[in-house]
Amino acid sequence: MLAWFSVLWVATVGLVNSKELPSNYHQLRGHQVWQVSDGMDDVVQGLEAEGVVDVLDHSRSRRSLRIAPQHQEYVHNLLKDNNMDYKIHIEELLSFFQEEESAEEESRLSRRSESREQQICTADSCPQPLTDEYMTLDQMEWYLSELTDSHPDLVDVSSIGKSVEGRDIWLVHIKAGKCREEKEGKRGRRAKRMARRSMETKTLWIEGGLHAREWISPAVALRLIDNFINDCSMSETNEVYIVPMSNPDGYKYTWTTDRMWRKNRAVISNSECKGVDLNRNWDYHWGVGASKSPCSEVYQGLSAFSEPETQALRDAMKKVGDIDLVLSLHSYGQVLMYPWGWTADPAPDTEAMKKMGDIFAGGARERHGSTYEVVNSAGGFYYASGATDDWAKGKLNSKYVYTLELRDGGKHGFKLPSDQILDAGNEVWDGIKRFLNALN
Ligand SMILES: [Zn+2]
Numbered sequence: 473m474l475a476w477f478s479v480l481w482v483a484t485v486g487l488v489n490s491k492e493l494p495s496n497y498h499q500l501r502g503h504q505v506w507q508v509s510d511g512m513d514d515v516v517q518g519l520e521a522e523g524v525v526d527v528l529d530h531s532r533s534r535r536s537l538r539i540a541p542q543h544q545e546y547v548h549n550l551l552k553d554n555n556m557d558y559k560i561h562i563e564e565l566l567s568f569f570q571e572e573e574s575a576e577e578e579s580r581l582s583r584r585s586e587s588r589e590q591q592i593c594t595a596d597s598c599p600q601p602l603t604d605e606y607m608t609l610d611q612m613e614w615y616l617s618e619l620t621d622s623h624p625d626l627v628d629v630s631s632i633g634k635s636v637e638g639r640d641i642w643l644v645h646i647k648a649g650k651c652r653e654e655k656e657g658k659r660g661r662r663a664k665r666m667a668r669r670s671m672e673t674k675t676l677w678i679e680g681g682l683h684a685r686e687w688i689s690p691a692v693a694l695r696l697i698d699n700f701i702n703d704c705s706m707s708e709t710n711e712v713y714i715v716p717m718s719n720p721d722g723y724k725y726t727w728t729t730d731r732m733w734r735k736n737r738a739v740i741s742n743s744e745c746k747g748v749d750l751n752r753n754w755d756y757h758w759g760v761g762a763s764k765s766p767c768s769e770v771y772q773g774l775s776a777f778s779e780p781e782t783q784a785l786r787d788a789m790k791k792v793g794d795i796d797l798v799l800s801l802h803s804y805g806q807v808l809m810y811p812w813g814w815t816a817d818p819a820p821d822t823e824a825m826k827k828m829g830d831i832f833a834g835g836a837r838e839r840h841g842s843t844y845e846v847v848n849s850a851g852g853f854y855y856a857s858g859a860t861d862d863w864a865k866g867k868l869n870s871k872y873v874y875t876l877e878l879r880d881g882g883k884h885g886f887k888l889p890s891d892q893i894l895d896a897g898n899e900v901w902d903g904i905k906r907f908l909n910a911l912n
Pocket residue numbers: 683686751801802803
């Protein structure tokens with residue numbers, strides 16, 4: 473991974489004018505990003521569990537760590553004691569975001585001046601998922617609420633439960649055998665019978681937005697909903713279940729208060745820190761490589777499935793039952809990971825998951841040349857349990873289970889420019905299509 477931040481950093485804390493940045497960036501003042509090289513993962517994992525560093529990429533050989541000003545000296549000393557080298561990649565995170573924001577604004581303006589057709593999301597309506605900006609939670613909900621009106625037979629949108637703060641978690645079901653009928657009437661019904669005869673119905677589950685700051689994840693999930701609705705060759709023969717926003721409280725919080733928030737917003741008794749890592753809370757070998765400290769970004773919770781968000785997802789997945797493909801969307805790194813995450817031992821169907829993973833990656837590469845590396849979650853060096861994928865494999869016994877780290881490779885990280893939403897969505901769509909065609 474070539475520097476998240478290959479940009480030159482000359483700014484210092486004093487030069488930052490945080491007034492120009494929205495308030496959800498302000499508490500990142502003084503935060504730095506350090507990169508430590510390969511090896512000594514137990515040291516990094518220990519620091520992460522203590523809650524003094526935020527590991528920004530979990531799957532690569534090099535680690536980027538976000539460190540708040542009050543912890544920098546401590547981490548420096550500890551790395552030195554362990555003979556570990558590090559480089560400061562961002563001296564001032566606020567300046568980095570400031571640059572990214574201005575670049576984003578410039579690109580937005582130039583797109584407008586190209587008089588491209590502007591997408592519309594008003595205060596109370598959103599007919600399509602936006603591709604030229606990230607959607608607020610309200611906009612997503614408007615889009616979802618309009619889906620069933622515009623596709624009453626094909627699409628079903630239901631709440632599978634509530635978040636800690638009482639927000640609905642929405643599940644979109646695009647029903648097999650309904651697409652052609654909706655689009656082509658009687659003629660479609662005939663084509664539908666033909667198609668179903670030649671193909672076996674597969675069931676897919678796609679989870680987006682489990683980690684709040686990974687904005688590209690729900691954006692891609694919404695793109696996929698739109699794609700499945702409009703491409704009958706895929707939705708006619710597959711039962712598709714998509715939860716675009718699994719952590720609505722956290723997502724809302726990244727818009728209002730802290731752009732780098734990852735967890736849910738659970739209040740933890742006897743702690744000044746909030747939030748459980750929803751991708752460390754699932755009940756399969758729970759507690760490996762996660763943290764017992766509520767201040768850690770990978771806090772596992774008081775018990776497995778302690779959180780209403782993971783409970784809702786678990787119950788809805790169990791209700792669907794036989795799921796052929798489970799895909800959990802995260803960012804960043806462009807990696808497709810298969811279980812296990814909790815151990816280096818191979819999971820059942822490892823060879824099949826690898827083979828089909830390569831087929832996905834081949835499809836995803838075609839349009840824009842983006843590479844997605846297919847690797848084992850634990851990678852033999854970084855164990856973590858309690859994620860959706862291990863549970864789906866170990867308890868639900870789904871054959872094909874993956875965590876997909878979306879764009880990018882690290883240049884922008886979580887601050888992926890919004891003009892990449894469409895391309896990121898399209899390449900994942902191409903990968904899924906290739907995958908499903910090969911499976912059928
Ligand atoms: Zn994630």
